[in-house]
Amino acid sequence: MSNRSAYTYGDGFNHDFTDEDAFMLVNIASSPEHRLHTCRWVDNAGRCGHDIQGVSFPAHFRDRHGIAFLDTRFMKCQWEDCMECIRGNLFLHMQQKHLAWRYPCFNCGAEFPLKNMRDVHFTQCKATVNWGLPNKSE
Numbered sequence: 001m002s003n004r005s006a007y008t009y010g011d012g013f014n015h016d017f018t019d020e021d022a023f024m025l026v027n028i029a030s031s032p033e034h035r036l037h038t039c040r041w042v043d044n045a046g047r048c049g050h051d052i053q054g055v056s057f058p059a060h061f062r063d064r065h066g067i068a069f070l071d072t073r074f075m076k077c078q079w080e081d082c083m084e085c086i087r088g089n090l091f092l093h094m095q096q097k098h099l100a101w102r103y104p105c106f107n108c109g110a111e112f113p114l115k116n117m118r119d120v121h122f123t124q125c126k127a128t129v130n131w132g133l134p135n136k137s138e
């Protein structure tokens, strides 16, 4: 990333974003999808140990470990010290057990174990919490 000029402000004031927008961006940037998580998957080559951004985990597992998260076969989780047998969504198991992944509401910060729970909540939360913002078209 080389284009940093848009984020440089000489006078310390935020010209492009309202405080609420900035707050929301910080929350999005630190949400688990964008955080780095260490992969501790163990296979023939040993423990993986790569730091992977949350959103890249499915691609990482497909490319490095040959595992598709939508695969619903019964399989053993090879996360370090786990060895649990999983039927269904392995990614969900890893998010909940190994990555301590919670989806925070961008608005109020409440955390949810599932993305769609957060999204449903966020839609309502955004509509009900009054930020005192002028009407913005979305």
Ligand SMILES: [Zn+2]
Binding pocket: 039, 040, 041, 048, 049, 050, 060, 064, 065
């Ligand atoms: Zn890995």
Ligand SMILES: [Zn+2]
Binding pocket: 077, 078, 079, 082, 083, 084, 093, 094, 097, 098
């Ligand atoms: Zn596991």
Ligand SMILES: [Zn+2]
Binding pocket: 105, 106, 107, 108, 109, 110, 121, 122, 125, 126
């Ligand atoms: Zn909320």
